Amino acid sequence: MIRNILAALMLFPVFAFSQNQLAKPQNDATAPLHLMQPDYVTPYSVPTAVEITKVLDRVYNYLEATTPVQLIDASGADLSDFAKVNAQTKFKQGDFRLISYEWGVTYAGMLLASDATGDQKYADYTFKRLKFLADIRPSFLKLEQQNPEVRDAMYSVNHPHALDDAGAMCAAMIKAEQAKIGTDLNPMIDNFIDFICNKQQRFDDGTLSRNRPLPNSLWLDDLFMSVPALAQMGKYTGQTKYYDDAVKQVLQFSKRMFNYDKGLFMHGWIQEMPEHPQFHWARANGWGVMTMVELLEVLPTDYAGRDQVLDLLKRHIRGLANYQSPFGFWHQLIDKNDSYLETSATAIYTYAIARAINRGYIDEQVYGPMVCLAWNAVASKVTEKGQVEGTCVGTGMGFDPAFYYYRPINVFAAHGYGPVMLAGAEMIELLKKHFPKLNDSAIQFYKQEVKGNGAIFEAK
Structure with missing residues (x-):
């Protein structure tokens, strides 16, 4: 019984806030009532670039220390001579894998953080690990040619069997190539994109699909596991067939899965x-909104279907905005406010909405306050150690609410780290280009400027 109560408290942090915490004004009898300060749970302020960078540094330092770039042999000893790779060779154990879709997002997030801060260490995190994969790949390919039955440490890179294996890693590798990584990632890029275009299951109309959990299933997650790679490949090669497929996926998924x-x-x-x-x-809605932002980033402005993708993005952001909690987070099931508050999705929305503001897709005055609050919420979940709390673990497709309500959260859920890097980097760009204000800031402006000029201002 006690264990069940403790589990419920962990999974539903929203209940930890009492009604008094939700509205607990400072009780200063001398102040006008409309100027009494709320007692916000999440910091209600515009973050600074310095504050954001400190959060990014904590995440970077943790990941740099806990994702080693090393192979080990069967005895656990470091293996630096790649000619000695065999079926027992493994990656040295870290907190996270180097070749997962979650780490494709992390590699992209580190690259963006370098762009935003000017600090090369973030990009070097990505460069070092992707170069390592390129260096060891020939040895594993040779091993697999000699023994086709082997399922070695690089098997999912050399023989992807799902979009999860291919899309996010492929997109990150193309971005790394364009950022001048200094090594040749093209053999891996070509292998990934071949799987997406030619080997992944599709409906008759070309929509990417799976046979899990039931035959002919569409997963919203698969938009992100395919479209950003296709979009980046279109830009990288100049071949419009990749753009065509990317736009088609977004529009055909949305026709079936978007609730207008x-x-x-x-x-x-x-x-x-x-x-x-x-x-x-x-988080699936996060993959969806990030997919559209990533596609619009490279799609030519006059390209067929672009206007439809942009309209869908605006509708989706508006829908998300309607469900943001007072703490800045979004809920595990977005429209179920008794489900727990989830960090990775909130971070993805922060990135996507901030980038949509920065690209002029949506209005800064409308969405600036909510994205500042969202970032402050995300930042509150990054520990001093650099771990990201409140992230839902990997999740399949469910057909009942309990399946989603009771998914565990864990700091070792890899899905939280890349989105935090992306969100922080894009927030820094937002602060460079715009001057977001929260509502209290507006009140202070009127107090100082309007009332100071002799006008009478009173909040109604």
Whole structure:
């Protein structure tokens, strides 16, 4: 019984805030009532670039220390001579894998952090690890040619069997190539993009699909596991066929999975189901909104379908804005405010919304306050050690609410780290280009400027 209560408290942090905490003004009898200061749970202020960079540094320092770039042999000894690679060779154990889709996001986040801060160490994190993968790949390919049955440490890179293996890593590698990594990633890039374009299962109309958990399933996650790689490949090669496929995926997924009334995507869609249960899982919606931002970043402004993608992005951001909690986070099931507050999705939304402001897709005055609050919420979940708290673990597709409500959270859920890097980097860019204000800032402006000039100002 006690264990169940403790688990509930962990999974539902929103209940930890009492009504008094939600509205606990300073009780100064001499101050006008409309100027009494709220007692916010999440810091209600515009962050500074210095503050954001400190958060990014904590995450960087933790990941640099806990994701080693090293192979080991069967005895656990370091293996530096790649000619000695065999079926027992493994990556040296760290807190996270170097070749997962989550780490594709992290590599991209580190590159963006370098762009935003001017600090090369972030990009070097990505360069060092991707160069390592390029250096060891020939030895593992040779091993696999000699023994086709082997499932070695690089098997998912050399023989991807799902979009999870290919898309995020491919997009990050193309970005690294364009950032002049200094090594040749093209063999891996070509292998990944070949899988996405030619080997992944599709519907008759070309929509990327899976046979899990049921035949002919669409996962919203798969937009991100495919479209950014296709978009980057279009820019990288100049071949418009990649843009065409990327736009098609967004529009055909949205035709089946976007709820225009709520402005949200459902997580899964099964072709043979007579009804399609709608569970608006937060991180899947994050993959969706980030996909559109990533596509618009490289899609030529006059390209066929671009206006439709941009319209969908605006609708989605508006839908997300309608469900932001007073703490700045979004809930695990976005439209279920008794589900727990989730960090990775909040970080992805922060990145996507900040970039949409920076690119002029949406209004800074409308969305600037909410994205500042969202970043402050995310920053509160980065520990002094640099671990990201409050992230839902990997999640399949479910058809009942309990499946999503009770997914565990853990600092070793890799999904939180790349989004935090992306969010922080884009927030720094926001501060360079715009002057976001929160509502209290506006009150202070009127107090100082309007009332100071002899006018009478009173909040109504």
